[in-house]
Amino acid sequence: MKQLLVFFLSFCFSYAVSAQENNEVLFNKGMDAFNQKDYATSVKIFNDLVKIDSLNSVLHYNLGTAYLHMQNTGLSIYHLEKSLKLQPGYEPARINLNFAEKLKTKVTKGNLPIPQQQMLYSVFNFLKPNSWAYLAIGSMVLSVLVLIGYRFSQNATAKKLLFATSIFLLIVSTGSYFISENQSGYLLSNHYVIIKDTDVVLMQEPRTVSKITSTLTEGDKAFIKEETNQWVKIQLQNDTIGWVEKNNVLMY
CATH class of the missing domain: 2.30.30.40 (SH3 Domains)
Structure with missing residues (x-):
């Protein structure tokens, strides 16, 4: 049974590594096609990659840029806006979006409402939703371990320190969970x-x-x-x- 489990875990790891390598090969092919000005092939490859990793800002940027060279205004703006939604400070996407906007036959002035989730996302975007979730789980586990140490400690000063640390880690865990939920909700909502x-x-x-x-x-x-x-x-x-x-x- 143990050998079977080891084999299964090894298979899963090998599959994940293989899939990552295949994606890198596809990415390089897409970039090669783009550099050779074969934008149609580049679009096809990056579309396939976006289906695999829809929350990758770089893929949306490359796809939007390829559509920009094909003068496909709607799809170019869509993918560049998507790239900026995922990574608000991604300056290359912002620059190319300005170029794409100039392809429009009519320019509309004004500003659109900003979702509340977007403001929170921008503040806490230095970590991705999965990272916040891992932080929530990790700090919760540490909080429990520290609380166990508090329970068995005989030193009064150490007990106070361990209890305060446990409470702090619990607050970090709770905050990280809600941030992860907000980040995921914003990215997955239209x-x-x-x-x-x-x-x-x-x-x-x-x-x-x-x-x-x-x-x-x-x-x-x-x-x-x-x-x-x-x-x-x-x-x-x-x-x-x-x-x-x-x-x-x-x-x-």
């Missing part, structure tokens, strides 16, 4: 949309026979206010509010 097609109509009500509020262009960005199975209610940068069909937008 707050904005990018219009992926030209001449998309914004409706006053979530139905095809409703009054048309305005016409949107490829690459327009909007804030999500409400969703149904087929429609999403959005707020544009000029504060116009209306409904658009989900198949016309990319949500992130």
Whole structure:
């Protein structure tokens, strides 16, 4: 039984290493294709990698940049915005996003609402959600071990120190857990949309026979206010509010 367990763990480790190596090979092929200006191949490879690791800001940056060279405005803006959502301080993505915005046929002025989760994410983004979760688990285990030491210690000064340390580690564990939950919730939730097609109509009500509020262009960005199975209610940068069909937008 022990040998079987060792074999299983070795297999899992080998599989993980092999998968990582395969991803690195694919990444290098995508970069080679990009450097050779074969942007279509580069897009295909990075799309495959994004399906494997959807929360990788570098992959979204590379994909958005490849789409930028193909002058695919909507998809370029979407992936560059996604890259910045995952890594707010990623300056190369911000620079290329500015270039992508210039490809739009119509520039809309104004600012969109900022989700509360985004502000908290930006403050605690020096660690990723998984790292915060590991910190929560590790500090909880340490808190229990220190509390056991407190229970068996005979020295009054040591007992006070151990008890205070245990409480501190418990606070760290609880805080790290809530930060991890907030980070994960922000990354996995959709707050904005990018219009992926030209001449998309914004409706006053979530139905095809409703009054048309305005016409949107490829690459327009909007804030999500409400969703149904087929429609999403959005707020544009000029504060116009209306409904658009989900198949016309990319949500992130």
